[in-house]
Structure formats: C-alpha cells, structure tokens
Amino acid sequence: MPVRNFSRLALVFVVLFAVLVLANLVPVQPFDPAWQSRIGTVLVNAGTLPLTALAFLLLARLLDAKDPLIQRRHQRFARLAIAAAIGYLLLAPLMISASLRLQSSAGSEQRSRLARAERQLDSLRRAVTQSSSSADLSSRFQSLSGPTISPAELALPLPVLKAQSSLALDQAQAQLQRQRNALPASNPLRLLPELLRNALSCLALAFGFAIFARAKNSDLSLLDSWQISLKRRRQWCARRFDRQADEADYIRQLSREGDEPPRN
Numbered sequence: 151m152p153v154r155n156f157s158r159l160a161l162v163f164v165v166l167f168a169v170l171v172l173a174n175l176v177p178v179q180p181f182d183p184a185w186q187s188r189i190g191t192v193l194v195n196a197g198t199l200p201l202t203a204l205a206f207l208l209l210a211r212l213l214d215a216k217d218p219l220i221q222r223r224h225q226r227f228a229r230l231a232i233a234a235a236i237g238y239l240l241l242a243p244l245m246i247s248a249s250l251r252l253q254s255s256a257g258s259e260q261r262s263r264l265a266r267a268e269r270q271l272d273s274l275r276r277a278v279t280q281s282s283s284s285a286d287l288s289s290r291f292q293s294l295s296g297p298t299i300s301p302a303e304l305a306l307p308l309p310v311l312k313a314q315s316s317l318a319l320d321q322a323q324a325q326l327q328r329q330r331n332a333l334p335a336s337n338p339l340r341l342l343p344e345l346l347r348n349a350l351s352c353l354a355l356a357f358g359f360a361i362f363a364r365a366k367n368s369d370l371s372l373l374d375s376w377q378i379s380l381k382r383r384r385q386w387c388a389r390r391f392d393r394q395a396d397e398a399d400y401i402r403q404l405s406r407e408g409d410e411p412p413r414n
Contacts, residue, residue: 155211159222160203167199169245183255186248190241192349197238197355204231204362231363232372235356242352246345253341254397257333264330270294271323278315286306 160284179185204227210217211224253314274296281287284306288299303311363372370378 153214156206162305163199163203171194183248183251190245228364231359234404235359238356245348396411
C-alpha cells in the first residue's frame with residue numbers, strides 16, 4: 151500500500167470528526183448549558199478520531215520522511231494538535247459547569263411548573279366558592295382554562311356541582327403534592343460519576359494530543375515541553391525551599407549567639 155494512503159486515511163478520520171461536531175453545532179447557543187453539554191459530549195466521544203489521524207500521519211512520516219506532502223500535512227496537523235490539547239484541558243471545567251447548571255435549572259423549572267399549577271388550583275377554588283350559579287361556575291372555569299363542565303353537570307344543583315368540583319380539585323392538589331415530594335434534592339454528588347468520567351476523558355484526550363503536538367520548527371512535542379517546564383518548576387521550588395531553610399538556620403544561629411551571656 152502506498153505510504154501516502156496513510157496520510158489520506160488521516161484526512162478521512164478528520165472529516166468524520168468534523169461532520170459529527172458540525173451536526174450537533176446548530177443551532178449555536180454558546181451560553182446555553184444544554185448546548186455546551188451536548189457539544190462537550192460529542193467532542194469527548196469523537197476525540198479519538200483526530201488522534202487516530204495524527205497517529206496515521208506520524209506513521210506516514212516515519213515510513214517516508216522525504217515526501218514533501220506528508221511532511222507539510224504532518225507539520226500542519228501537529229500545530230493544530232496544540233490547540234486541541236489546550237482546548238480539551240479547557241473543556242473539562244466547562245463540561246462540569248454545564249452539568250451543574252443543567253441540574254440546577256431542571257430542578258428550578260420543575261418547581262416553577264408546580265408552583266404555577268398550585269396557583270391555578272387556588273384560583274379555581276376561589277371560583278368554586280364565589281360562583282353564584284352553575285353557569286357562572288362554568289364561565290369562571292373557562293376563563294381560568296380550568297376543567298370543562300359538561301351539560302349533565304350543569305343540570306346538577308349548585309351545591310352538588312361545587313362539591314364535585316372541590317373533590318376534583320383536591321385530587322389534583324394531592325397529585326401535585328406527590329410530584330413535589332418526588333422531586334430529587336439538589337445534590338451535586340449525584341452527578342459525580344458523570345463529572346469524573348467527562349473530566350478524566352478530557353484530560354486523557356489532552357494528554358494524547360500533547361504527544362503529537364509540535365510547534366513550528368521544534369523537535370519537542372507539547373508533552374515534552376510541559377514535562378520540561380514542570381521539571382524546572384520543581385527545581386526552582388526546591389532551590390527556593392533550600393534557600394529559605396538556610397536563611398532560617400542562619401537566623402536561629404544568630405539568635406542563639408545573641409542569647410549567650412558575655413564572657414569575663
């Protein structure tokens with residue numbers, strides 16, 4: 151098989167990734183937590199496609215290092231992998247925030263719906279109490295978008311019709327109360343497995359892209375650069391700690407010398 155076919159196969163995986171993302175991108179609602187969660191999930195689930203493309207490009211580069219097309223394509227995708235690695239690092243907190251906001255908004259929406267239904271029941275109860283006739287009660291129910299009173303029910307005496315209406319409203323109130331009691335408590339720990347799965351997946355994908363990512367005219371991958379920076383940071387912290395320890399020892403030594411009584 152020609153080596154260039156590995157490069158072409160890499161493009162296939164990239165196109166598949168782009169199609170999956172674009173299919174879920176519209177309508178674009180960047181501030182909607184549901185949209186953020188949906189796009190984040192697609193990016194995580196399809197993240198292995200561009201990683202596979204990078205692996206095929208690297209294989210093609212190793213098999214034919216002198217092919218200019220493969221070299222240019224590999225360098226271009228290696229630079230794009232830098233943005234992908236950083237993007238997946240930023241995606242982890244975004245998905246956590248979107249999941250927490252979705253849970254909060256879903257609970258608030260259900261409670262608001264139940265509150266509206268309870269307010270309507272109160273209005274219907276007042277209509278039952280204040281109505282002076284069966285026709286008046288039917289008119290009040292119709293204006294409040296309440297239950298429809300049939301012609302057979304209109305023929306009933308008003309006290310009987312009011313008693314039946316109150317009983318139906320009591321049953322509706324009991325059903326609303328059961329729905330309110332069934333609402334789950336707002337507990338972020340309930341989302342912990344999903345949050346951990348998304349966060350670890352984003353970190354793993356960022357790590358994978360960092361392996362292939364390379365800046366222009368650089369022989370070091372982004373992962374190697376991170377490791378070198380981390381090593382330098384640790385060395386700097388160690389030197390600072392040693393310097394502070396030496397200063398503390400010097401101060402203690404001066405303090406002991408100052409406490410010694412003068413010799414005659």
